[in-house]
Amino acid sequence: xxxxxxxxxxxxxxxxxxxxxxxxxxxxxxxxxxxxxxxxxxxxxxxxxxxxxxxxxxxxxxxxxxxxxxxxxxxxxxxxxxxxxxxxxxxxxxxxxxxxxxxxxxxxxxxxxxxxxxxxxxxxxxxxxxxxxxxxxxxxxxxxxxxxxxxxxxxxxxxxxxxxxxxxxxxxxxxxxxxxxxxxxxxxxxxxxxxxxxxxxxxxxxxxxxxxxxxxxxxxxxxxxxxxxxxxxxxxxxxxxxxxxxxxxxxxxxxxxxxxxxxxxxxxxxxxxxxxxxxxxxxxxxxxxxxxxxxxxxxxxxxxxxxxxxxxxxxxxxxxxxxxxxxxxxxxxxxxxxxx
Ligand SMILES: NC(=O)c1ccc[n+]([C@@H]2O[C@H](COP(=O)([O-])OP(=O)(O)OC[C@H]3O[C@@H](n4cnc5c(N)ncnc54)[C@H](OP(=O)(O)O)[C@@H]3O)[C@@H](O)[C@H]2O)c1
Numbered sequence: 001x002x003x004x005x006x007x008x009x010x011x012x013x014x015x016x017x018x019x020x021x022x023x024x025x026x027x028x029x030x031x032x033x034x035x036x037x038x039x040x041x042x043x044x045x046x047x048x049x050x051x052x053x054x055x056x057x058x059x060x061x062x063x064x065x066x067x068x069x070x071x072x073x074x075x076x077x078x079x080x081x082x083x084x085x086x087x088x089x090x091x092x093x094x095x096x097x098x099x100x101x102x103x104x105x106x107x108x109x110x111x112x113x114x115x116x117x118x119x120x121x122x123x124x125x126x127x128x129x130x131x132x133x134x135x136x137x138x139x140x141x142x143x144x145x146x147x148x149x150x151x152x153x154x155x156x157x158x159x160x161x162x163x164x165x166x167x168x169x170x171x172x173x174x175x176x177x178x179x180x181x182x183x184x185x186x187x188x189x190x191x192x193x194x195x196x197x198x199x200x201x202x203x204x205x206x207x208x209x210x211x212x213x214x215x216x217x218x219x220x221x222x223x224x225x226x227x228x229x230x231x232x233x234x235x236x237x238x239x240x241x242x243x244x245x246x247x248x249x250x251x252x253x254x255x256x257x258x259x260x261x262x263x264x265x266x267x268x269x270x271x272x273x274x275x276x277x278x279x280x281x282x283x284x285x286x287x288x289x290x291x292x293x294x295x296x297x298x299x300x301x302x303x304x305x306x307x308x309x310x311x312x313x314x315x316x317x318x319x320x321x322x323x324x325x326x327x328x329x330x331x332x333x334x335x336x337x338x339x340x
Pocket of ligand 1: 252
């Protein structure tokens with residue numbers, strides 16, 4: 001765009017066919033349907049990211065039926081800035097669509113200084129939800145997560161604080177993240193007593209990290225809870241982008257991310273084999289990685305990240321091919337069961 005461009009900033013009008021192709025799955029035995037693919041704002045929505053790009057990603061997502069956006073108090077960098085940017089973009093684009101959106105935020109990881117800026121105390125959780133709502137220009141979130149378990153705080157204190165947040169109308173539903181199966185079982189009991197609408201667990205799950213298959217997924221099924229799988233592309237490793245080296249601008253090439261180039265190099269032999277399997281299925285590796293998760297029992301939604309709208313559109317094609325032959329599943333198993 002030139003400095004003397006006379007075209008107006010275009011007011012966003014959502015695609016009227018947005019619900020035609022997305023599939024929606026029930027979260028456990030709750031009333032909530034979530035899109036098979038949801039969008040996370042951990043990266044690419046912070047203070048130093050290009051807001052026009054963040055806006056295009058959000059608009060593209062909603063235009064394709066992605067109703068669920070996932071945030072946390074500390075997404076950025078700096079902490080809080082993804083919520084601030086989301087709040088601005090929400091006001092400009094999505095305010096009139098509020099009832100079509102399912103917005104999540106979280107508290108429990110490092111956020112502000114001092115003894116109350118972290119973990120699972122009543123003090124931290126209630127202060128954090130109030131901050132998040134202000135940053136995002138929202139009256140309530142659809143789901144509020146306890147981001148990680150906290151052995152230093154009695155689980156009952158955390159559960160009652162989350163219950164009060166629901167009673168105060170600041171969140172409609174509650175979720176937990178990064179909890180072990182025994183912690184999920186225990187907090188489920190507390191939430192039942194407190195009549196809290198606890199609907200979902202957010203857990204790391206991809207072909208390169210299958211730990212939740214052992215205890216967590218069976219526990220969620222037993223307790224009739226949904227599961228939303230985060231980092232389904234192992235932060236971009238389950239794409240073909242790293243096959244010929246680490247491209248500039250990729251997550252592994254940037255500072256301030258949790259993806260190390262050494263990790264990419266270590267996983268490359270398996271990534272290459274999985275990439276060949278995907279080609280044989282007529283998919284790209286990132287599409288196969290998402291399709292494979294979607295056919296796993298107990299998965300409600302796959303929570304992707306994207307650094308461009310094009311990536312997002314390409315990932316959405318995963319929904320078209322979630323059928324795997326026994327042979328394909330066996331081949332994927334033999335390459336990835338080491339990550340169980
Ligand atoms: N609860 C928790 O503790 C927790 C922890 C982590 C994440 N999460 C949630 O999960 C969400 C997703 O996590 P994630 O970002 O790690 O997910 P991911 O889907 O595994 O990785 C996303 C990254 O992969 C690359 N990518 C995506 N599609 C691509 C494509 N078609 N072609 C090439 N590269 C592609 C992009 O990185 P490039 O920059 O390299 O292009 C993108 O930013 C987060 O936003 C957050 O909401 C939750």
